[in-house]
Amino acid sequence: MPGKTTDGAAGGICRRCKENVSVLVVRLEPLCQECFARYVHTKAIKRLETFRVDFHTNEERKVLLPLSFGVSSTTLLHILDLHLKTQMSKTGRTGFALSMVAIRNAEQSPHTEDLLEEVRNQYPGHEYASLPLHDVFRVIPDDAALRDLIPEYTKGEPPKDQEQLARLINSLTSATARADVLSTLRARLIVEHAKSTGCQSILWGDSTTTLAEKTLAETCKGRGFSLPWQVADGKSPFGVYFHYPLRDVLKKELVSYIGFAESGLSSLVHEPFSGATQASTSSKNTTIDDLMKQYFESVEENFPSIVSNVVRTSSKLEVPAGAESDPRCGLCDMPVPGGRFGIHGWGGYQQDGIETAAVVGKNVCYGCTRSLPPSATTTTRI
Amino acid sequence: MPPSICAVCKTNRALILRPKDHSKLCKPCFINVFEAEIHHTIISTNLFQRGERIAIGASGGKDSTVLASVLKTLNERYDYGLDLILLSIDEGIKGYRDDSLETVKRNAQQYDMSLTILGYAELYGWTMDQVVEQVGKKGNCTYCGVFRRQALDRGASRLGVKHVVTGHNADDVAETVLMNLLRGDLPRLSRTTSIVTSTPSLTPSSGPVADNTNIKRSKPLKYAYEKEIVLYAYHKRLDYFSTECIYSPEAFRGSARALIKNLERVRPSAILDVVRSGEDMARLVPGSDEGCGGACGSGAAVPAEEEEGGCGSAVGKSMASVESQLAANERAAEHNLETEILSKPAKPTPPPSATSTKGQKKPRAERTGGPKKKGPTKQVMGQCKKCGYLSSQEVCKACVLLEGLNKNRPKNKIEVGYEVQDVSLNSVRDELEAATLAAEG
Numbered sequence: 039m040p041g042k043t044t045d046g047a048a049g050g051i052c053r054r055c056k057e058n059v060s061v062l063v064v065r066l067e068p069l070c071q072e073c074f075a076r077y078v079h080t081k082a083i084k085r086l087e088t089f090r091v092d093f094h095t096n097e098e099r100k101v102l103l104p105l106s107f108g109v110s111s112t113t114l115l116h117i118l119d120l121h122l123k124t125q126m127s128k129t130g131r132t133g134f135a136l137s138m139v140a141i142r143n144a145e146q147s148p149h150t151e152d153l154l155e156e157v158r159n160q161y162p163g164h165e166y167a168s169l170p171l172h173d174v175f176r177v178i179p180d181d182a183a184l185r186d187l188i189p190e191y192t193k194g195e196p197p198k199d200q201e202q203l204a205r206l207i208n209s210l211t212s213a214t215a216r217a218d219v220l221s222t223l224r225a226r227l228i229v230e231h232a233k234s235t236g237c238q239s240i241l242w243g244d245s246t247t248t249l250a251e252k253t254l255a256e257t258c259k260g261r262g263f264s265l266p267w268q269v270a271d272g273k274s275p276f277g278v279y280f281h282y283p284l285r286d287v288l289k290k291e292l293v294s295y296i297g298f299a300e301s302g303l304s305s306l307v308h309e310p311f312s313g314a315t316q317a318s319t320s321s322k323n324t325t326i327d328d329l330m331k332q333y334f335e336s337v338e339e340n341f342p343s344i345v346s347n348v349v350r351t352s353s354k355l356e357v358p359a360g361a362e363s364d365p366r367c368g369l370c371d372m373p374v375p376g377g378r379f380g381i382h383g384w385g386g387y388q389q390d391g392i393e394t395a396a397v398v399g400k401n402v403c404y405g406c407t408r409s410l411p412p413s414a415t416t417t418t419r420i
Numbered sequence: 421m422p423p424s425i426c427a428v429c430k431t432n433r434a435l436i437l438r439p440k441d442h443s444k445l446c447k448p449c450f451i452n453v454f455e456a457e458i459h460h461t462i463i464s465t466n467l468f469q470r471g472e473r474i475a476i477g478a479s480g481g482k483d484s485t486v487l488a489s490v491l492k493t494l495n496e497r498y499d500y501g502l503d504l505i506l507l508s509i510d511e512g513i514k515g516y517r518d519d520s521l522e523t524v525k526r527n528a529q530q531y532d533m534s535l536t537i538l539g540y541a542e543l544y545g546w547t548m549d550q551v552v553e554q555v556g557k558k559g560n561c562t563y564c565g566v567f568r569r570q571a572l573d574r575g576a577s578r579l580g581v582k583h584v585v586t587g588h589n590a591d592d593v594a595e596t597v598l599m600n601l602l603r604g605d606l607p608r609l610s611r612t613t614s615i616v617t618s619t620p621s622l623t624p625s626s627g628p629v630a631d632n633t634n635i636k637r638s639k640p641l642k643y644a645y646e647k648e649i650v651l652y653a654y655h656k657r658l659d660y661f662s663t664e665c666i667y668s669p670e671a672f673r674g675s676a677r678a679l680i681k682n683l684e685r686v687r688p689s690a691i692l693d694v695v696r697s698g699e700d701m702a703r704l705v706p707g708s709d710e711g712c713g714g715a716c717g718s719g720a721a722v723p724a725e726e727e728e729g730g731c732g733s734a735v736g737k738s739m740a741s742v743e744s745q746l747a748a749n750e751r752a753a754e755h756n757l758e759t760e761i762l763s764k765p766a767k768p769t770p771p772p773s774a775t776s777t778k779g780q781k782k783p784r785a786e787r788t789g790g791p792k793k794k795g796p797t798k799q800v801m802g803q804c805k806k807c808g809y810l811s812s813q814e815v816c817k818a819c820v821l822l823e824g825l826n827k828n829r830p831k832n833k834i835e836v837g838y839e840v841q842d843v844s845l846n847s848v849r850d851e852l853e854a855a856t857l858a859a860e861g
């Protein structure tokens with residue numbers, strides 16, 4: 039059982055209310071069900087100070103919550119829905135309006151529509167949308183940089199969005215690369231959707247644990263330069279604000295929370311729980327993201343504060359001066375300091391047979407270059 | 421399966437699957453590529469200056485042996501104009517260094533380089549065996565780590581050499597990047613990713629204190645994979661001694677090492693990619709003055725005091741002890757926040773540090789140097805007033821440890837061994853003795 043439900047804790051008295059029987063130990067404190075729920079809520083709401091009810095304006099702020107139907111984003115919706123109801127009953131209005139988006143990927147989630155419908159029934163009164171991932175090519179129509187990365191794309195009669203996505207993904211040569219590019223495209227589509235629907239902020243569902251995973255995974259994928267925009271709350275380089283309301287809650291705590299919540303919540307979660315993540319280590323299908331997931335789900339068990347500390351640490355990284363004017367990566371759209379594109383031109387230069395002179399034009403960051411096949415990032419084929 | 425053809429020369433049969441990118445190469449092409457990349461590292465970072473005397477920190481292990489071999493090759497091929505010498509440290513652990521020092525002695529002959537072996541006895545007045553005898557097996561890791569970090573610099577200083585190169589490879593650097601993320605140490609992450617670690621900007625000390633601060637330390641193999649180093653040594657038939665450090669690595673390093681091994685399996689370039697991320701992140705660390713993170717090659721000066729090491733690292737703490745310290749800080753911060761919410765319910769919660777008013781007790785996290793809202797304050801590096809070694813404290817860690825040791829040393833045992841194993845018949849002995857006397861004086 040996640041959350042360390044030990045026998046000693048189950049019998050004892052809740053450390054906070056000193057009344058109820060404790061049901062689990064959270065960071066060494068035995069808590070009852072109610073106090074635990076309040077603990078999770080407080081952690082999330084504390085992060086939403088900027089979204090308190092503003093009595094000086096009639097303009098309603100709209101925020102976007104991307105739903106993956108996993109533990110974190112579903113729980114975040116549950117908490118925010120509750121929070122908005124509380125605001126409404128206390129003040130007669132709310133601090134923000136909530137809009138959800140689910141991204142469909144043909145292979146991975148064929149029944150996204152059904153799942154979204156279930157969620158909508160459970161939490162009515164908000165905006166819901168579902169988009170196919172290939173829409174990323176529709177919403178970024180003029181982005182030549184992204185289209186340049188699609189193999190055999192010739193100007194003239196452009197292939198359908200769906201076809202473009204398939205070509206791009208099929209050109210990738212490893213599971214890590216496919217997972218990386220898919221999540222990059224998903225993030226870009228979500229950002230574009232937020233902007234086109236008037237959302238100033240995106241509330242990402244990441245827990246402490248997934249932010250720690252992301253910190254190390256991006257570091258390992260050569261995207262250390264982009265970390266200030268991947269884990270910290272604040273202005274993103276994409277014209278919207280990023281917030282991570284669950285940044286102070288561990289994944290295992292969210293799993294416990296769902297376990298205690300009314301059954302309606304857990305039935306909405308469609309994510310393989312811990313344990314199922316343990317893919318075979320030798321498998322060709324293991325990705326860097328998988329490795330980090332396995333790693334932090336095990337560290338989280340006994341060293342939760344180390345996990346929090348990783349996130350606190352990476353959140354301290356500062357956005358470099360002049361980032362506003364730095365050229366962007368054609369795939370992830372991150373500002374690349376000094377326009378240092380590609381994997382060449384640094385101390386760790388590799389004699390890999392790709393002619394340096396040929397590597398021109400395609401402005402792709404170091405991390406994205408690692409994911410794309412060599413032919414996609416060079417103008418001439420070898 | 422038909423035999424593969426070398427991806428570079430397209431002529432020879434490929435015999436080597438290159439660990440860095442899984443390209444298939446013939447033996448000569450692999451040797452070429454390996455050397456060319458290290459040459460590129462040296463040139464693009466302006467690592468050496470013509471006429472410079474370079475001490476290679478030699479342990480007889482694969483990394484330093486390959487480093488010596490490659491530097492000799494490149495120095496001749498590209499006419500760097502370097503004076504290369506070997507410097508070995510003998511910790512004074514009975515039996516531990518015997519074979520590796522024999523290897524180093526053979527290397528000195530094979531590469532025609534002069535060799536100096538300095539013992540902890542000469543450098544500190546204590547061998548590790550004596551330290552263990554005094555403090556017991558349990559605490560000796562602290563000594564090993566602290567002494568080891570200073571030993572090369574102290575040794576180089578005695579030889580009058582200003583630049584020491586070590587065999588740290590890409591795996592070591594990647595490990596250090598992940599380790600410092602795991603233990604939340606951005607300043608150290610920033611410092612250790614740089615190819616050069618030293619403080620040439622510090623004014624050299626004068627007077628009776630030995631000049632240990634002005635030593636430049638660098639790692640030319642920073643981008644070379646451990647596996648390729650082994651392959652290179654194998655195919656060049658280099659004479660090295662496989663030795664495992666007898667002290668187990670600290671928990672964080674062990675954890676990072678395991679991650680790196682798994683990563684390499686999933687994506688061969690990952691080790692290099694972590695190193696790249698580390699360099700890029702070094703520029704994003706608050707208060708970092710490293711505009712270039714080591715990439716611009718101007719020899720970004722970084723204190724070598726906390727150089728990463730294979731074992732006995734600076735923070736020799738277990739994950740469990742770090743966890744309980746962090747958890748205590750978190751609880752204190754949380755408690756503080758709660759009392760504030762209770763006392764001023766109407767106002768939004770400002771960060772704890774902003775509200776600690778006069779008379780009010782500061783949150784424990786603040787007092788204990790735990791998580792702070794502000795970026796880390798920059799450590800001011802100065803010199804140890806005893807030995808002149810680079811230190812953030814008035815007296816460096818080694819001198820503090822030595823003081824403790826010497827205080828408790830039985831009177832009849834005070835014998836500092838000054839003898840130098842002068843293998844190469846060079847004339848450093850006199851210099852050494854002078855420096856030794858001055859330092860201990």
Ligand SMILES: [Zn+2]
Nearest residue numbers: 052055070073
């Ligand atoms: Zn309670």
Ligand SMILES: [Zn+2]
Nearest residue numbers: 367370403406
């Ligand atoms: Zn990119």
Ligand SMILES: [Zn+2]
Nearest residue numbers: 426429446449
């Ligand atoms: Zn060849």
Ligand SMILES: [Zn+2]
Nearest residue numbers: 804807816819
């Ligand atoms: Zn000292």
